Amino acid sequence: AWQRRHLPFPPGPPPHALIGNFLDLPTKLPWLTYTKWGIQYGGLVHVSVPGQHIVVVNSVKTAVELFDKRSHIYSDRPVSTMVRLLAAAIIMATLYRYEVQPTNDHFVALSESAMKKLSDAFFPGAVAVDTFPILRYLPSWMPGAGFQRYAAEARQLTKEMQEAPVKFVKQNMRDGMDSTSIVAKLLAANCYDEVAIQAVAAVAYAAGADTTVSSLASFCLAMALYPEVQKKAQTEIDTVIGTDRLPEFEDRPSLPYVEALYREVMRWRPVTPLGVAHASSEDDIYDSYFIPKGTTVIANVWAMTRDETIYYEPDRFNPDRFFTADGNLNEDATILTFGFGRRICPGRHHADATIWATIVSVLSTFNITKAKDATGKEINIDPKYSDGLVSHPEPFACSITPRSEMAKTLVQATTETYDL
Numbered sequence: 001a002w003q004r005r006h007l008p009f010p011p012g013p014p015p016h017a018l019i020g021n022f023l024d025l026p027t028k029l030p031w032l033t034y035t036k037w038g039i040q041y042g043g044l045v046h047v048s049v050p051g052q053h054i055v056v057v058n059s060v061k062t063a064v065e066l067f068d069k070r071s072h073i074y075s076d077r078p079v080s081t082m083v084r085l086l087a088a089a090i091i092m093a094t095l096y097r098y099e100v101q102p103t104n105d106h107f108v109a110l111s112e113s114a115m116k117k118l119s120d121a122f123f124p125g126a127v128a129v130d131t132f133p134i135l136r137y138l139p140s141w142m143p144g145a146g147f148q149r150y151a152a153e154a155r156q157l158t159k160e161m162q163e164a165p166v167k168f169v170k171q172n173m174r175d176g177m178d179s180t181s182i183v184a185k186l187l188a189a190n191c192y193d194e195v196a197i198q199a200v201a202a203v204a205y206a207a208g209a210d211t212t213v214s215s216l217a218s219f220c221l222a223m224a225l226y227p228e229v230q231k232k233a234q235t236e237i238d239t240v241i242g243t244d245r246l247p248e249f250e251d252r253p254s255l256p257y258v259e260a261l262y263r264e265v266m267r268w269r270p271v272t273p274l275g276v277a278h279a280s281s282e283d284d285i286y287d288s289y290f291i292p293k294g295t296t297v298i299a300n301v302w303a304m305t306r307d308e309t310i311y312y313e314p315d316r317f318n319p320d321r322f323f324t325a326d327g328n329l330n331e332d333a334t335i336l337t338f339g340f341g342r343r344i345c346p347g348r349h350h351a352d353a354t355i356w357a358t359i360v361s362v363l364s365t366f367n368i369t370k371a372k373d374a375t376g377k378e379i380n381i382d383p384k385y386s387d388g389l390v391s392h393p394e395p396f397a398c399s400i401t402p403r404s405e406m407a408k409t410l411v412q413a414t415t416e417t418y419d420l
């Protein structure tokens with residue numbers, strides 16, 4: 001073991017005495033800085049702060065080596081003072097048979113504020129208390145101790161977010177209105193602790209809803225910015241399916257361009273640009289570098305999806321990159337933003353189905369274009385992406401219009417049904 005300890009850590013920005021790389025750790029859009037470090041120092045970058053080693057994995061090759069091939073070492077989660085890990089989310093309806101209101105939905109608002117607080121606190125360096133746990137003992141009225149109030153608020157919101165929907169299901173069960181939701185079934189089974197049911201349901205909601213919505217927002221953005229891609233996909237759908245019915249899951253293999261478009265949405269703006277951090281549970285040596293037990297290991301999905309040797313002009317939205325020269329879909333079907341190894345997103349099949357189905361249905365029925373101002377001039381779009389565990393495009397203007405008679409009829413019927 002002493003030999004291992006004499007091996008160097010992977011390369012990275014030089015640490016300072018006492019505080020290590022504390023001042024180097026980015027607090028805003030950290031994946032951009034980590035990606036720059038990747039270019040400077042390589043596929044594996046090491047930084048440290050007192051008591052904590054962090055390793056950033058910038059290449060798919062290294063990610064596969066560590067997270068997949070050595071999954072027995074790299075499958076823990078870091079313990080964080082601020083966040084108990086909240087990794088996840090399914091659709092409310094399945095869980096609670098609760099119909100989300102189009103605007104100002106109470107449950108959605110509750111979980112969004114809780115998620116935002118947790119997500120803001122998630123990255124190493126974002127919050128000093130993760131680095132210097134001693135700060136935890138400062139009284140909350142001291143300047144700079146705002147995180148204590150913050151942590152208390154996040155805890156309260158998370159508690160409400162977990163309790164409120166389960167109460168709702170119980171009321172519905174009493175009224176004889178719900179026996180089919182997952183939560184109702186778990187409660188009816190009478191063998192699970194209610195607090196555990198609350199936690200499972202909230203985790204599933206938190207992990208799935210936000211992430212799925214973010215990918216669909218990026219899809220709309222891409223369609224408004226790249227009309228020729230949209231046209232190409234619509235032509236494929238119209239040719240294969242026709243215009244008198246909506247596409248179905250069985251059609252998926254016959255729509256290769258839509259498939260490539262889906263892959264490109266997930267690559268172009270990865271929803272979780274830094275995945276969700278892993279931690280190592282044993283000392284390890286990789287490439288003659290020492291990675292101590294307890295290191296936080298971050299998969300820099302942003303860097304991997306910007307790799308110009310694999311994705312030419314990576315910032316361009318271009319589904320054609322997923323085709324071989326002879327016009328078939330290539331082998332690059334792994335969606336990196338779902339993570340790696342034993343901790344890979346367990347909701348990925350659900351997310352994949354939801355996102356594909358939405359993309360193909362929207363393409364078949366609507367045109368998405370840039371919005372126009374009062375003088376008829378197109379409004380330029382240059383959206384920024386939010387910070388946090390899950391990155392969203394900031395709101396942008398676009399115009400969504402029905403493509404066909406069938407779509408117009410659908411819109412009409414929906415408007416009447418929901419009184420919009």
Ligand code: HEM
Pocket residue numbers: 087088089090091203204207208209211212215271272275276277278337338339340341342343344345346347348350351
């Ligand atoms: C676009 C949609 C989604 C994205 C991008 C996404 C991404 C991720 C990522 C990156 C991780 C961590 C993987 C790792 O550690 O390497 C994760 C974990 C997780 N996801 Fe998702 N996810 C999505 C949708 C969903 C959905 C719909 C559900 C639930 C139905 C879900 C449930 C979970 C859970 C429970 C975990 C924790 C797994 C663990 O810690 O072992 N996710 N997700």
